[in-house]
Amino acid sequence: MPSMAQGGLRNSADSHHKLRAKFPVDDRKVDPAFSRKQKIAEHRKSLPIASVEKRLGDEVRNNDILIIVGETGSGKTTQLPQFLFNAGFCRDGKTIGITQPRRVAAVTVAKRVAEECGVELGQRVGYSIRFEDVTSGSTRIKYMTDGLLLREALLDPYLSRYSVIIVDEAHERTVHTDVLLGLLKNVQKASLDARGFSEYFGGARAVHIQGRQFPVDIFYTHHAEPDYVDATLITILQIHLEERPGDILVFLTGQEEIESVERLVKERLQQLPEGSRKLLAAPIFSALPSEKQMRVFAPAPAGFRKVILATNIAETSVTIPGIRYVIDPGFVKARSYDPVKGMESLIIVPTSKAQALQRSGRAGREGPGKCFRLYPESEFEKLDDSTKPEIKRCNLANVILQLKALGVDDILGFDFMEKPSRASIVKSLEQLFLLGALTDECKLSDPVGHQMAQLPLDPIYSRALILASQFNCLEEMLITVAMLSVESIFYAPREKLEEARTAMKCFSCPEGDHLTLVNVYRASNEFLEKRTVGLSKEKNEKILRKWCKENFINSRSLRHARDVHSQIRGNVEQMGLRLASCGDDMLQFCRCLAASFFLNAALKQPEGTYRALASGQVVQIHPSSVLFRAKPECIVFNELVQTNHKYIRNITKIDYLWLAELAPQYYCMQN
């Protein structure tokens, strides 16, 4: 009960004693519900934001746009909507909408606020995320993902059911947030969070709220480290041997790096005296199956210290308790986009100052902490202030399609907070035109463009669904597109690579990866139908997880694909597209893939590499493809990723002649 603890240390034990003696029957001890309620009320009162409740209500009432800079732990996300509700912002039946970049945040915060309000989740307080709507007619405080609000805007461009929109975590500058802000600027009715937005909104008022964060001491190295993996290892062991108890969080760039540091930590520990070996390494990254991710949350055994090896998943998405030390080598793997080649790639770059700050803050959640930056302070000064917003680093085809559907025709003139390059916009317009989504006048085409905008998919996949209804293979394409839309379906841990390969062979199809994915999906369906008649949903999930594990499939990805499948199946049915299967006619399906993915066709070169026809780039088949060894003459692919090489992934063999036949607008016959 923090409000009581503030009286000072000397007398607190005494007064506590007296209180109990005076009131031998303490309500809090008798009624746990009362105690919980009391605790929540006291917690709310203790939050830094509580002292400015009235002011916030007034500011929001008096300003169309308000920037609220709430530091970590200020309570803004949970309290502000309640303040506004109490201040009467929902009186005319309107709703307060709060957007979050991530689903898990929308869900957990909504649950917390419902509890604080003492209402059932889904009634006055609710949340809405893709595949999950826990709201009702009486919902007045609605948490949601920013992407979902954008989808809502397609149906109601003025967002007329909301009295206030709070865009939380706007400083993260996700593509969705940026598009939403541009849209809200048109609607001119918003309350924003984060600094530096004031100028964009024409000098909007800003309110600062103090946070609650413990101090973190920052340490730099004297010199630049030539090998940051080695420097990381040395620092881990140094902390382990010399510092007080507390877990260590290390930020690395990817799976490979994490696995090698994990191995090296174990090796070096063996060289230490036995009493000093009580250090446990726990990896976490997105592609790790969730049961393995959970290990980082388990407390270390008594006497042990945990060292968590993480990607930037631990920067914002996941909060791990018990962290007292952070090691930050100063690098991150980031997406980048080359509009000339139309290629996205992953490259390792230095973090920004803001990112370094965010990382060090992870050491000060529960008490004072320490952060070791593995570079000199002079290097920190040279870092960019903040990370380049994603909208300047990605393919814009989807953003443009959405904006067009929202009635924004002049994309080059749209008032983005930070405008993507002209080249990048033009390249994506060109792609949309080639896919048939835009007319010669650059307007959304009817019906294709409108249908594509309605589907929650990459434009190229939306186009594939529309074409598939004409090729009589929509059932197969729905599965394909769902499987292509999720993270990697196959999971092959290094130590069981051979087993995983054998498992994958059961599904593999000589035509290529697309039909292989269809086989996996259908096998999971058959398994479920055979094994789970009459079982509960939880039992179903559990039995499917087991099947996935046996087959080296990432169950989280497969479940996600099944959700996407049922959603887009609903979408195409609503559009009236013809749902049919091509049965055993693989040729028909492969021709449809060629017609859909003609922009991503590639031809084999004498030395076994491929030349992508649209961009002229030399690429290689990714080793995870079923066609890695077969190397057919002509292929279509879905993903081009630059890591050590330019790799293409998700590939199907096609006949070269189909291109001119099925995409004559692009490939005219030259011979």
Add this chain to the structure above:
DNA sequence: GAGCACTGC
């Protein structure tokens, strides 16, 4: 011969 992180009525 190899996989940053998020997300979408």
